[in-house]
Amino acid sequence: MSTVAAKEEYNYDIVKFCVLTGIVMGVIGTAVGTYIASELAYPWLNLDIAEISFGRLRPVHTNTVIFGFGGFLLYGAGFYMVQHSTHARLRFEKLAWAAVALWLISMICMWITLPLGMTQSKEYHEPEWWIDLMMAVSWVFMTIVYLATIANRKMSHIYIANWFFMTMLFMVTYIFTFNGMCIPVDMTFSYSAYAGIHDAMTQWWWGHNAVGFFLTAGFIGVMYYFVPKHANRPIYSYRLSVLHFWSLTFLYVWVGAHHLHYTAIPDWTLSLGAGMSVALIFPSWGGMINGMMTMSGAWDKLRTDPVMRFMVVALAFYGMSTFEGPLMGTKSVNALSHYTDWTVGHVHSGALGWNAMIAIGAMYHMITRMWNTEMASAKLINMHFWVHLTGAVLYITAMWGSGVLQGLMWRAFDSYGNLVYTFADSVAAMHPFYALRAFGGFLVFVGFCIMLYNTLKTVSAVKAGSNVALSAAAKA
Amino acid sequence: MSDNNDKKGIIRGIPHDTIEQSLPILAVFVAILVAVGGIVEIVPAFYLDDAEPKVEGVRPLTPLELEGFAIYRREGCFLCHSQMIRPFRDEKERFGHFSLAAESKYDHNYAWGSKRTGPDIARLGKKYTDAWHIQHMRAPRSVVPESVMPNYAWLEETKLDTSRTKGRMEVLAMMNVPYSADDISNWESDLKAQAAVDDGNGEDALRARYERKTWTNSNGEVEQWTDSFTPTPLNVRAFDADASDVTELDALIAYLQQLGTHVHFEEGVDYYHDKFGQPYRK
Structure with missing residues (x-):
């Protein structure tokens, strides 16, 4: 076996860049999210300006949080953990920087073009074709760097975090490519290569697997590296990880069809999607249990370490939203939940609860390790935790309430067989929930601002030499 | 990575130890495994006739309506309005007959939506007057007090940019939307005729083109409607109540007023299954 690279030989510069950019993306993404949520509660906020109207700004929010915040976390954490788990320095560093720059x-470009109305109108895939191309090239560069670094590993086995990351890299390449197939009219407009039912199926094959691979497989990989590392405990069960890795890799792909229940898609496809959605609880909970049980013997850290708290609560949210997902994936529940805010609530319990919190935990962990310092303020991390958690819970519960209420109002008949409510009645009933949701989102935004402030203070303290170095125990 | 030398592992016979020590093997397994679901669920629909039961009346959008669809997409309308009515009693009462697959067969990109912050509009066509739409776009809350829709006052003030209309039709024709060479070359006169900004001479030609019963796509596939079927008449008028020029509001209202009006639903016909449980065909 060749020599193990010393930690000083890892490329941390690129990780530092990605983590800092990721935090800024979090601030921007949640700020835009708070604004569009407020537009729904108070429509005058659209201000009659086309560029900031809800329909144009909403994709700016979704793309910034998913591909900006989530993307830079995945790039940063990916480059960090692939080096740590292979004991090898990043391969093709220029390519890695090119990937980050292109992203x-x-x-x-997305921030400029979407408010101008240049959109492919496919959810979570809105930026026009030439931006798509840049993102695809960036992704391929990232994949090459990642695989090459694994190939250069200093041990025989490939660590599980990298299996999940690899699954994400491959599947996102597939879905991004095939869903992005289009014929451009010019730089500002293109038509999807598919129409009607085919476009719908391809879109939700993409839509759900952007969640399933970008936001799940990738983030599970992050969890598999950072939770054991931060808790300083080994992964609970190797066998469970093998089992839930292969089943998650196989099963997730099928469930996109549950976004189209009772639509004009052939029934057999939808039934298959519903069945696989229910089955998906097993691989999902495999990951949740494995992460949670890794805490065995380290639960006391929750009392003292707010970063650990972020990670554990993230896993709890992951378990909860992957229970809710199969529930909503069944046809009878979906008949009520589809088209309502319940879907929005579900997405945000995954996004604010699971993705954001595991990402934030991993980011704090990386900042302290890379700069070899304690955070400037432990109190502010704790405050971030509670502000974020409160915001997330308010957001999610508001959307559950409004979603179920909407679903029930739409289907209510009186004893004479007439609809009880007009559609406008249901819109009016949403107002208090929309206001509460906007407030919850605002708290999450405040949390990100606290994080950015704390991080900048930490980094400048390191530059000034006034920081507290990390203890030897934490460094190990 | 502790106990993997136990040969009586859960996955008997497959040496997982080998897989996780070899990047190529792991990579190939993953690459194949993640492809299966999508292939099984998406590809067959392109080949099974049952996936998109045939129905008469669905035509491609006229140039003006096509521009309206592009505005619908630009403003992100699909984020709050669905165009896919599900086969439920309440949806039938509120929005009309459930949507058929064939009704969106020319929709590049599909516009089914995923959220109803506002109501479904799959069958909005002819439900309200143009005057209602004009007022609703200027100030939605002036006609629906509960609405949370933004004002779209700029639509009636903005002249329609028609620099891409021909290009859009050419691209769609490449993808088998049955625009003929004649349809494409007459895009400008058709567009103006439908918005009633010409001298009125273009209307007959426009109607002849888009109320026809024979549709041939670039693959040479012909769709011929029966003699007894009368295609839905086009809406031809100054949609924004101003015949002096073609505005974005003209295009958008032209698009909205034709939504869901192409198919003529007959009372008593099951458009979902025939009596043998097979998807409907006519």
């Missing part, structure tokens, strides 16, 4: 340029 950032894509985000900036």
Whole structure:
């Protein structure tokens, strides 16, 4: 076996860049999210300006949080953990920087073009074709760097976090490519290569697997590296990880069809999607249990370590939203929940609860390790935790309430067989929930601002030499 | 990575130890495994006739309506309005007959939506007057007090940009939307005729083109409607109540007023299954 690279030989510069950019993306993404949520509660906020009207700004929010915040976390944490788990320095570092630069340029182009109304109108795949191309090239570069670094590993086995990451890299390449197939009319407009039912199926094959692979497999990989590392405990069960890795890899792909229940898609496809959605609880909970049980013997850390708290609560949210998902994936529940805010609530219990909190935990962990310092303020991490959690819970419960209420109002008949409510009645009933949701989102935004402030203070303290170095125990 | 030398592992016979020590093997397994679900669920629909039961009346959008669809997409309308009515009693009462697969067969990109912050509009066509739409776009809350829709006052003030209309039709024709060479070359006169900004001479030609019963796509596939079927008449008028020029509001209202009006639903016909449980065909 060749020599193990010393930690000083890892490329941390690129990780530092990604983590800092990721935090800024979190601030921007949640700020835009708070604004569009407020537009729904108070429509005058659209201000009669086309560029900031809800329909144009909503994709800016979704793309910034998913591909900006989530993307830079995945790039940063990916580059960090692939080096740590292979004991090898990043391969093809220029390519890695090119990947990061292209991703950032894509985000900036997205911020400009979407408010101007240039959209592919496919949810979570809105930026026009030429931005798509830049993102695809960035992704391929990332994949090459990642696989090459694994190939260069200093041990025989490939660590499980990297299996999940690899699954994400491959599947996102497939779905992004095939869903992005289009014929451009010019730089500002293109038509999808598919129409009607085919476009709908391809879109939700993409839509759900952007969740299933970008936001799940990738983030599970992050969890598998950072939770054991931060708790300083080994993974609970190797066998469970093998089992839930292969089943998750196989099963997730099928469930996109549950976004189209009772639509004009052939029934057999939808039934297959519903069945696989129910089955998906097993691989999902496999990951949740494995993460949670890794805490065995380290639960006391929850009392003292707010970063650990972020990670554990993230796993709890993951378990909860992957219970809710199969429930909503069945046809009878979906008949009520589809088209309502319940879907929005479900997405945000995954996004604010699971994705954001595991990402934030991993980011704090990486910042302290890379700069070899304690965070400037442990109190502010704790405050971030409670502000974020409160915001997430308010958001999710508001959307559950409004979603179920909407679903029930739409289907209510009186004893004469007439509809009880007009559609406008249901819109009016949403107002208090929309206001509460906007407030919850605002708290999450405040949390990200606290994080950015704490991080900048930490980094400048390191530069000034006034920081507290990490203890030897934490460094190990 | 502790106990993997136990040969009586859960996955008997497959040496997982080998898989996780070899990047190529792991990569190939993953690459194949993640492809299966999508292939099984998406590909067959392209080949099974049952996936999109045939129904008469669905035509491609006229140039003006096509521009309206592009505005619908630009403003992100699909984020709050669905165009997919499910086969439930309450949806039938509120929105009309459930949507058929064939009704969106020319929709690049599909516009079914995923959220009803506002109501479904799959069958909005002819439900309200143009005057209602004009007022609703200017100030939605002036006609629906509970609405949370943004004001779209700029639509009636903005002249329609028609620089891409021909290009859009050419691209769609490439993808088998049955626009003929004649349809494409007459895009400008058709567009103006439908918005009633010409001298009125273009209307007959426009109607002849888009109320026809024979549709041939670029693959040479012909769709011929029966003699007894009368295609839905086009809406031809100054949609924004101003015949002096073609505005974005003209295009958008032209698009909205034709939604869901192409198919003529007959009382007593099961458009979902025939009596043998097979998807409906006519």
